[in-house]
Amino acid sequence: MTAGATEPDSWLERLPLIARDLVTGRLPGPWRWIAESLIAIAVVFAVFGLLFAFLTLAERKVLGRIQNRPGPNRAGWGGILQPFADGIKMLTKEDIVPRTADPVLHFLAPVALVCFSLLSLAVIPYGRHLAPLDLDSGVLYFFAAGASSELAVFMAGWAGRNKYSLLAAMRALAQLISYELPLLLSLVPVVMLAGTLSPSGIVAAQSGWSAGFIPHWHILTPWGFAGFAIFMVAALAEANRSPFDLPEAESELIAGHLTEYSGFKYALFFMAEYFAMCALSGMAVTLFLGGWHAPAAALQFIPSYAWFAIKILVLLLGFIWIRATLPRLRIDQLMRLAWKFLLPLALINLLTAAFWHLSAGWGAGAQPLRWGLGLAFVAIPFFIIGRRLSSGLGPRTYRYAAP
Amino acid sequence: MLGTGIFKGLAVTAKNFAGSFHDPARFVTTQYPEERTVLPENYRNFPFLVTEDDKDPMGTLRCVACQICEKECPPQCIYIEKSRDKKPDAAGKMQLYPAVFDIDVSVCMSCQICVEVCPFDAIKMDHEFEIATSNRFQPLLLDRGQLAKSNGYFRQIHPTEAAEVDARLAAGRKAAEEKAAAAAKPPPPARQEVQTKPATERPDPPAGGITTEA
Numbered sequence: 001m002t003a004g005a006t007e008p009d010s011w012l013e014r015l016p017l018i019a020r021d022l023v024t025g026r027l028p029g030p031w032r033w034i035a036e037s038l039i040a041i042a043v044v045f046a047v048f049g050l051l052f053a054f055l056t057l058a059e060r061k062v063l064g065r066i067q068n069r070p071g072p073n074r075a076g077w078g079g080i081l082q083p084f085a086d087g088i089k090m091l092t093k094e095d096i097v098p099r100t101a102d103p104v105l106h107f108l109a110p111v112a113l114v115c116f117s118l119l120s121l122a123v124i125p126y127g128r129h130l131a132p133l134d135l136d137s138g139v140l141y142f143f144a145a146g147a148s149s150e151l152a153v154f155m156a157g158w159a160g161r162n163k164y165s166l167l168a169a170m171r172a173l174a175q176l177i178s179y180e181l182p183l184l185l186s187l188v189p190v191v192m193l194a195g196t197l198s199p200s201g202i203v204a205a206q207s208g209w210s211a212g213f214i215p216h217w218h219i220l221t222p223w224g225f226a227g228f229a230i231f232m233v234a235a236l237a238e239a240n241r242s243p244f245d246l247p248e249a250e251s252e253l254i255a256g257h258l259t260e261y262s263g264f265k266y267a268l269f270f271m272a273e274y275f276a277m278c279a280l281s282g283m284a285v286t287l288f289l290g291g292w293h294a295p296a297a298a299l300q301f302i303p304s305y306a307w308f309a310i311k312i313l314v315l316l317l318g319f320i321w322i323r324a325t326l327p328r329l330r331i332d333q334l335m336r337l338a339w340k341f342l343l344p345l346a347l348i349n350l351l352t353a354a355f356w357h358l359s360a361g362w363g364a365g366a367q368p369l370r371w372g373l374g375l376a377f378v379a380i381p382f383f384i385i386g387r388r389l390s391s392g393l394g395p396r397t398y399r400y401a402a403p
Numbered sequence: 404m405l406g407t408g409i410f411k412g413l414a415v416t417a418k419n420f421a422g423s424f425h426d427p428a429r430f431v432t433t434q435y436p437e438e439r440t441v442l443p444e445n446y447r448n449f450p451f452l453v454t455e456d457d458k459d460p461m462g463t464l465r466c467v468a469c470q471i472c473e474k475e476c477p478p479q480c481i482y483i484e485k486s487r488d489k490k491p492d493a494a495g496k497m498q499l500y501p502a503v504f505d506i507d508v509s510v511c512m513s514c515q516i517c518v519e520v521c522p523f524d525a526i527k528m529d530h531e532f533e534i535a536t537s538n539r540f541q542p543l544l545l546d547r548g549q550l551a552k553s554n555g556y557f558r559q560i561h562p563t564e565a566a567e568v569d570a571r572l573a574a575g576r577k578a579a580e581e582k583a584a585a586a587a588k589p590p591p592p593a594r595q596e597v598q599t600k601p602a603t604e605r606p607d608p609p610a611g612g613i614t615t616e617a
Contacts, residue, residue: 062420065419065420065423065424066416066419066420066423067419067431068419068422068423068429068430068431069423069430069431069432070430070432070434073434321413321416321417322413324416324420325409325412325413325415325416326409326412382405383404383405386404386405386406387405389405390405
């Protein structure tokens, strides 16, 4: 399905294919294709559904530990059944639809949001042979699906016929659209240098190792590192995660665009948020962290999908860690960060990537100069723009409080 | 430099995360139904009526149905009906007693004003907090039988205050006995009459009538 077919495949690597062929092997040609697609859909549903469930548990456990408490530990063994208890609770709650709400839109908004987040999961290559949908323009498709979730957010704010929902949806929309720009600009260098919009092609462009243990991942280049950092910050905002979770700032607002939602519809919004988080992490892994490639040639005996899972879990835990650490931004700070900081840096990063591409032919003696220049291209704008933006803002002095 | 604060913060949270696994002393929570914290002595909620004798709680209520607490109670959750007859109280003096003493704990706000106005140390604050019921009307209206708890229990939950109250009451009783003994000496013949009189000399309420505990 993807490049890298020259390398030997262990039976472990082919295990998902073998399992699939066991089920679909006896079907005639066209039916087989349909069955394989349905199985892929079912597997994505099941894997990410369970990942969502246990991610909520992991989040609560990790947040608890960071706050020096044990986290949920009542349902099941040490709390392992907590997600299912939550699900049952959500299902049995009353589903309230305001009398003045538009019932169709009110119902459609959470469904559409979950659909759009699931759509974006389709094009990520999860392993050497595991890309549910190998589109030539998969990256474009991914971000188109992600961007349409903004429509669903606004639908949710509009349908409830509640002024608070509507205002919050406007703010959410402003945030999501603002962060689309740095998100997309940060991955333009990847597409430019890999020369393809296909996620599998981008993963293939990151294959191979120098000296057997230095992978050719994009994050290990100056532009790739900067791009990854910008991508992750923008992904935090796109996924409504803390510190950019002010569309639904549960401790300040009523619930933002979720004000008029209850019961399982409310849970669907959360599901969509976690799916979006997983999808963006998966895309970050694909674009910058070498996709399903092992970090060293000697570690290839571990199947590719396991490497992908490890990388995505690390990123998701990073999301949780950041949530536990950073306080929420104000809406003006949020906009400032997107338009005055991330956007210029992402644009400059295009130049860095261009330099890196043009200097690819430099000899071994010029490599330190190449790296030095590349890092300078990243670091100097960061310092200058950061200094200009934060001048006069801090550190805050407390004149009346005791130190 | 821009961004260093974020990494400092991440280091702090990571330290707490790792610390919570190897250092149980960091934990700020108690696993409630299995583990219980010791309540501080001055913890208080809903009032109870003090009885002298555990065996006969209704007979030895310190309360004399003076109804001060009923009048002072801000949310008016106390309801008292005086008895028609009199019974000897703990010190032997004939006193009224509460035929009905109800507290509606769904109204009570645990302000302790009833305790502070009581001249007889008859009502005190409790340590009980597991008072969930399946019905919000009848089980939350506590009658005098449910409210009565012994002085021994009071000593257990508020040892400092109980010792002070006991010492004050004992001093009062002793003073009354001495007074009675002094009064009893001159006329030796009227023995039977004297016997009852000194005992009824219940100690006066402390000056001011209001006990204020620190």
